[in-house]
Amino acid sequence: MNADELAEFYRRVGAALWHLQYLEDVLVSFLSVKIIHERRCAGLTLTENDARALIADKRRLTLGPLIESCTSRKAIRPEYQSRFEAFRAERHWLVHRSLVENGDDIQVDAGLESLIARITRIQEEAISLKKAVGEDFFSWMAAHGVRQST
Secondary structure, X not given: OOHHHHHHHHHHHHHHHHHHHHHHHHHHHHHHHHHHXXXXXXXXXXXXXXXXXXXXXXXXXXXXXXXXXXXXXXXXXXXXHHHHHHHHHXXXXXXXXXXXXXXXHHXXXXXXXXXXXXXXXXXXXXXXXXXXXHHHHHHHHHHOOOXXXX
């Protein structure tokens, strides 16, 4: 592996992690808005500080519990559930196990290509899931009277 290949590998890992965080942010936003809506429907008054505290609390969730919370509040469609579970497992591999399980693969061309392909698939799935949840989020907000500005 030369310096350019290593830089490309690190760039791919960073991009995948960045897109994972975009997905988590959309999930947290949708979940938080749904919780705020539920509380308001129950007659509770929430301040801006309450909302900020709720969002901060939900941002502390790791992906597994975040997916569970979003599923229970229908921020994730049931038909996406298997994709999210597969994504969660791949995210866990990337963040916690990729170095130990596949670190030596970067020394061999075929191994490096395979590793980069897997990381790229994680990034692409994060983008795809973010778009799907984002579309559902905007649809939900529109159905509840929130108008998008253009």
